[in-house]
Amino acid sequence: xxxxxxxxxxxLELFAKVSEETFRALTETSFLQRFPRGVxxxxxxxxxxxxxxxxxxxxxxxxxxxxRETTLDIIRPIGVFILAAxxxxxxxxxxxxxxxxxxxxxxxxxxxxxxxxxxxxxxxxIVMELARSYRRTIKDxxxxxxxxxxxxxxxxxxxxxxxxGGSGQVEIRMEKRTLASRLGMTPENLSRAFSxxxxxxxxxxxxxxxxxxxxxxxxxxxxDPLVDDPEDPFPAADxxxxxxxxxxxxxxxxxx
Amino acid sequence: xxxxxxxxxxxLELFAKVSEETFRALTETSFLQRFPRGVxxxxxxxxxxxxxxxxxxxxxxxxxxxxRETTLDIIRPIGVFILAAxxxxxxxxxxxxxxxxxxxxxxxxxxxxxxxxxxxxxxxxIVMELARSYRRTIKDxxxxxxxxxxxxxxxxxxxxxxxxGGSGQVEIRMEKRTLASRLGMTPENLSRAFSxxxxxxxxxxxxxxxxxxxxxxxxxxxxDPLVDDPEDPFPAADxxxxxxxxxxxxxxxxxx
DNA sequence: CGTTTATTTGAAAACGCTCAAGCTCTGTGG
DNA sequence: CCACAGAGCTTGAGCGTTTTCAAATAAACG
Numbered sequence: 001x002x003x004x005x006x007x008x009x010x011x012l013e014l015f016a017k018v019s020e021e022t023f024r025a026l027t028e029t030s031f032l033q034r035f036p037r038g039v040x041x042x043x044x045x046x047x048x049x050x051x052x053x054x055x056x057x058x059x060x061x062x063x064x065x066x067x068r069e070t071t072l073d074i075i076r077p078i079g080v081f082i083l084a085a086x087x088x089x090x091x092x093x094x095x096x097x098x099x100x101x102x103x104x105x106x107x108x109x110x111x112x113x114x115x116x117x118x119x120x121x122x123x124x125x126i127v128m129e130l131a132r133s134y135r136r137t138i139k140d141x142x143x144x145x146x147x148x149x150x151x152x153x154x155x156x157x158x159x160x161x162x163x164x165g166g167s168g169q170v171e172i173r174m175e176k177r178t179l180a181s182r183l184g185m186t187p188e189n190l191s192r193a194f195s196x197x198x199x200x201x202x203x204x205x206x207x208x209x210x211x212x213x214x215x216x217x218x219x220x221x222x223x224d225p226l227v228d229d230p231e232d233p234f235p236a237a238d239x240x241x242x243x244x245x246x247x248x249x250x251x252x253x254x255x256x
Numbered sequence: 257x258x259x260x261x262x263x264x265x266x267x268l269e270l271f272a273k274v275s276e277e278t279f280r281a282l283t284e285t286s287f288l289q290r291f292p293r294g295v296x297x298x299x300x301x302x303x304x305x306x307x308x309x310x311x312x313x314x315x316x317x318x319x320x321x322x323x324r325e326t327t328l329d330i331i332r333p334i335g336v337f338i339l340a341a342x343x344x345x346x347x348x349x350x351x352x353x354x355x356x357x358x359x360x361x362x363x364x365x366x367x368x369x370x371x372x373x374x375x376x377x378x379x380x381x382i383v384m385e386l387a388r389s390y391r392r393t394i395k396d397x398x399x400x401x402x403x404x405x406x407x408x409x410x411x412x413x414x415x416x417x418x419x420x421g422g423s424g425q426v427e428i429r430m431e432k433r434t435l436a437s438r439l440g441m442t443p444e445n446l447s448r449a450f451s452x453x454x455x456x457x458x459x460x461x462x463x464x465x466x467x468x469x470x471x472x473x474x475x476x477x478x479x480d481p482l483v484d485d486p487e488d489p490f491p492a493a494d495x496x497x498x499x500x501x502x503x504x505x506x507x508x509x510x511x512x
Numbered sequence: 513c514g515t516t517t518a519t520t521t522g523a524a525a526a527c528g529c530t531c532a533a534g535c536t537c538t539g540t541g542g
Numbered sequence: 543c544c545a546c547a548g549a550g551c552t553t554g555a556g557c558g559t560t561t562t563c564a565a566a567t568a569a570a571c572g
Contacts, residue, residue, distance in 0.1 A: 044482055072401075090391070123383060127386065131386055134393065135341070135346070141328065176519065186560075191520050194520095195521095222321065404527070405528075444530085450552095462536090462537085462551095
């Protein structure tokens with residue numbers, strides 16, 4: 001099963017610069033599969049067998065203990081997941097399930113590792129992809145440790161608005177309980193957080209949120225590029241400079 | 257300034273397999289510097305100028321907003337920090353300060369990027385290092401989202417005991433407030449968490465903790481390899497299998 | 513429509529934070 | 543050697559946040 005969608009995959013930055021030979025090696029035993037909504041694609045603690053590429057739909061990365069569960073990320077096209085586990089030849093740290101009917105391209109892990117060994121361009125692309133994912137996760141961790149749930153929601157709204165065109169009309173494209181879990185809170189708490197934000201410039205109607213007074217929401221959210229900005233898929237070529245001015249007292253107050 | 261310590265750096269897995277030429281290029285304009293305790297080495301939001309290697313002492317990675325601050329990691333020899341920012345040619349997401357007098361080896365960022373482009377072995381080593389750091393951060397994030405502060409402390413104790421030989425005698429090798437921040441809580445809360453754990457198999461005297469009844473502490477902590485195990489510096493070559501058996505209800509409860 | 517599922521609301525409890533005071537340890541100067 | 547200052551840690555009280563449990567409402571689906 002080797003569809004024409006390889007062209008689509010070729011466009012992924014991860015594969016854009018690899019040699020034709022490497023690309024063929026990576027894709028010839030790979031396959032594209034369409035899954036319905038709610039299917040668990042991988043489970044944490046299983047050995048990493050495939051690199052997964054999301055070509056359509058949406059995939060929720062989650063993890064849990066016996067009693068608790070949390071959403072770590074949501075991957076939309078075109079995105080890759082569990083690259084780190086594949087490279088380290090380790091077990092997955094996260095599980096994945098489809099949130100919508102999704103097209104998933106699966107590449108055998110050993111092909112990925114082999115290609116990384118033999119194709120320098122691929123190795124470099126992997127480095128960039130990994131570094132990006134890593135930085136995104138650090139931002140999430142900072143958000144969890146430095147902010148309250150309501151603040152995370154406010155910043156999530158600002159970012160979602162940007163991604164959806166900046167019209168001020170934000171559509172929540174997932175179940176609210178999934179969003180809650182993504183933001184590290186309970187569904188009940190998310191609901192209350194939305195209520196709270198009504199007095200900070202938003203109106204909400206079902207899955208549609210309107211940012212009525214952006215300035216007020218921003219005032220409340222205090223967005224920080226070092227927490228909220230998406231990792232740029234094409235980082236500055238010049239040596240990024242001047243964003244906000246860091247002002248951290250050398251031994252200022254601690255604590256959450 | 258190009259000390260004999262290059263031998264020490266050579267041993268770092270990151271540099272072990274690079275060509276002699278690459279290694280020379282990386283180290284010839286680098287320098288080793290000894291810093292006293294409490295020095296801020298880098299600040300978040302500054303452009304990434306150097307890759308830092310900790311050869312002695314300890315370095316705290318932290319980040320903050322105007323009013324809050326949190327410790328994200330503590331790096332001890334021999335460890336590297338802010339590799340991702342260097343590779344992405346981006347600003348740092350974290351600040352760093354020495355917790356003790358520390359020996360830091362600094363390699364110009366552009367040398368690192370150039371070496372990655374030209375030396376495939378180095379690129380591969382970077383991939384492994386990045387993947388490892390990434391997975392560690394995901395484990396931290398999972399810990400933050402899935403556990404209470406006291407649970408994090410209990411698991412931290414179990415891990416520290418392992419790292420210190422498994423004698424049951426754990427020495428806290430940093431200020432408690434730093435540990436508190438690392439674990440995502442206030443110093444007061446850490447103090448209370450220790451008190452709580454007294455009834456779960458530990459005794460504490462200053463910076464020394466004794467795990468008197470490991471079974472009881474483990475019972476409380478419920479350690480999970482997918483959250484607590486350190487990322488193995490030399491991942492299994494066989495394709496890791498059989499750890500615990502993942503048992504996650506496909507759409508089980510969410511929360512926290 | 514009726515049934516199921518998701519969301520919201522309410523109340524109580526657990527958790528974590530802040531502020532304040534007291535305690536301990538350490539290092540310094542008398 | 544002791545007294546004292548400073549820093550770190552602990553303890554207590556109060557409060558705000560978040561979770562949990564329960565129930566009501568709303569939405570989705572056949």
